[in-house]
Amino acid sequence: xxxxxRYITALAGILLAAGLIITGPPAQAxxxxxxxxxxxxxxxxxxSRRDYRLGITLSEFRAIPYPDQQHWPNAYPVCSDEARAxxxxxxxxxxxxxxxxxxxxxxxxxxxxxxxxxxxxxGLGLDDLRPITRFLFIKADTDSELRLFWxxxxxxxxxxxxxxxxxxxxxxxxxxxxxDAVQNRMGAVFQNxxxxxxxxVSYIEAHRYADSIxxxxxxxxxxxxxxVFNQRIDQVNAEAAKKL
Numbered sequence: 001x002x003x004x005x006r007y008i009t010a011l012a013g014i015l016l017a018a019g020l021i022i023t024g025p026p027a028q029a030x031x032x033x034x035x036x037x038x039x040x041x042x043x044x045x046x047x048s049r050r051d052y053r054l055g056i057t058l059s060e061f062r063a064i065p066y067p068d069q070q071h072w073p074n075a076y077p078v079c080s081d082e083a084r085a086x087x088x089x090x091x092x093x094x095x096x097x098x099x100x101x102x103x104x105x106x107x108x109x110x111x112x113x114x115x116x117x118x119x120x121x122x123g124l125g126l127d128d129l130r131p132i133t134r135f136l137f138i139k140a141d142t143d144s145e146l147r148l149f150w151x152x153x154x155x156x157x158x159x160x161x162x163x164x165x166x167x168x169x170x171x172x173x174x175x176x177x178x179x180d181a182v183q184n185r186m187g188a189v190f191q192n193x194x195x196x197x198x199x200x201v202s203y204i205e206a207h208r209y210a211d212s213i214x215x216x217x218x219x220x221x222x223x224x225x226x227x228v229f230n231q232r233i234d235q236v237n238a239e240a241a242k243k244l
Contacts (some may be wrong), residue, residue, distance in 0.1 A: 004097055006199070011210070018129070018157060022031065022222065026199060032069070033187070034116055035180075036085040037083050038189065040147050043232055045199070045201075046064070046199075046201050046202040046222055047171075047197070047204050047220050048106045049124065049126075049151045049153065049218075050065050050067050050124060050125065050135060051065075051067055052064060052135065052148065052151065053148075054141060054148055054149065054151070054201075054202050054220055054221070054222035055147055055149075055201070055202075055222050055224075055225075056144065056147065056148050057145040057147055057148075058079065058081075058105065058107075058137050058145065058146040058147070058148075059082055059145065061077065061107065061135065061137075061148060062077060062079075063157045065126075066109060066122075066169075067125070068122070068123070068124060068125050068130065071122075071123070071125075071130060072109070072111040072122040072123070073111065074111060074112070075109050075122040076092050076094075076109065076110060076111070076112040077108070077109055077110075078090045078107065078108060078109075078110055079093055079098070079105055079106065079107040079136075079137075080093045080094045080095060080105050080106045080107070082232075089110070089119055089120070089121065090119065092108065092121065092134070093106050093107055093108040093126055093134075093136070094106060095136060098236050098237070098240075099136070099233075101232075101236045102136050102138070102229060102232035102233050102235075102236050103138055103139060103232060104136055104229065105135065105137045106134060106135065106136050106137075107134070107135040107136075108121060108132065108133075108134055109121070109122040109123070109133070110122055116205070124153070126153060126155065126163065126218075127159075127162070127163050127166045128148075129155050129159060131153050131154055131155040131209060132152075132153075132154065133152070133153045134151070134152040135148055135150075136148070136149060136150040136151070136152070136226060137149065138229050138232070140224070140225060141228075142229050147222070147225055149221065149222040149225030149228075149229060150219065150220070150221055150222070150226065150229070151220035151221075151227055152217065152218075152219055153217070153219075153220075154210055154216065154217050155207050155213045155216050155218075156214065156215065156216070156235075157208060157213060157214055157215055157216045159177070159216070160193070160206075160208045163206075163216070164195055164206060164220075167202060167204070167206065168195070171197045171204070172197075173202075174195045174197055174206075175196050175197050175198040176196045176198075177193065177194070177195045178193070178194045179191045179192070179193050179194075179202045180192050182209055182213070184212075184213055190213055191208075192207060192208050192209045192210065193207075193208040194206065194207050199225065200223075201219065201222065201223055202220075202221060202222050202223055203221050203223065204218065204219070204221075205218070205219045205221065206218045206219075207219075
């Protein structure tokens with residue numbers, strides 16, 4: 001789309017020089033240009049989960065105030081690069097082993113209960129649900145900091161249609177929707193709907209069923225770093241294949 005815009009702009013310059021087009025008032029032209037620039041910037045913005053926008057650095061993530069203090073007062077993030085992440089229950093922030101080999105750092109929210117100060121997992125509001133949400137970070141070879149590239153949210157599958165209606169209100173018509181058959185352990189077949197929204201740098205992909213028919217999963221992905229992640233995972237898998 002950007003190449004097309006540049007092409008049209010260049011063509012207009014050629015026609016103007018040749019006297020084949022008539023320009024409107026300069027102020028009007030400038031106003032249209034500003035509106036076009038503003039629209040383009042909005043379209044290029046990465047999607048976010050609440051206040052946590054894809055592409056932010058890990059240090060920026062840690063500095064953002066937790067938004068659901070009314071439900072979990074004084075909730076805080078714990079990330080897998082911290083020493084305390086080796087202890088229960090903080091080790092839940094640890095990503096899968098192959099993700100770690102690819103350089104991924106995972107983060108979850110926790111809070112301490114009032115009774116004994118014991119830490120528990122804290123959710124992050126989604127519509128009127130408060131599901132546990134995982135944040136994953138990776139660093140590109142050309143970057144000096146880890147950046148948020150993947151947000152994973154799971155919730156009750158029974159709420160999927162209602163949550164998707166809210167997403168459609170927020171983001172408009174989905175870019176795509178597919179339906180694939182999934183089978184449970186008892187042999188029953190279900191239709192697993194996947195709805196996706198895309199912009200130039202990110203996507204939201206929502207599955208009716210995740211690892212079970214009881215849970216939905218919503219993935220927010222940052223395309224530039226998702227590409228880096230996939231390349232790293234391919235390398236990890238290639239190394240593992242040598243040991244067969």
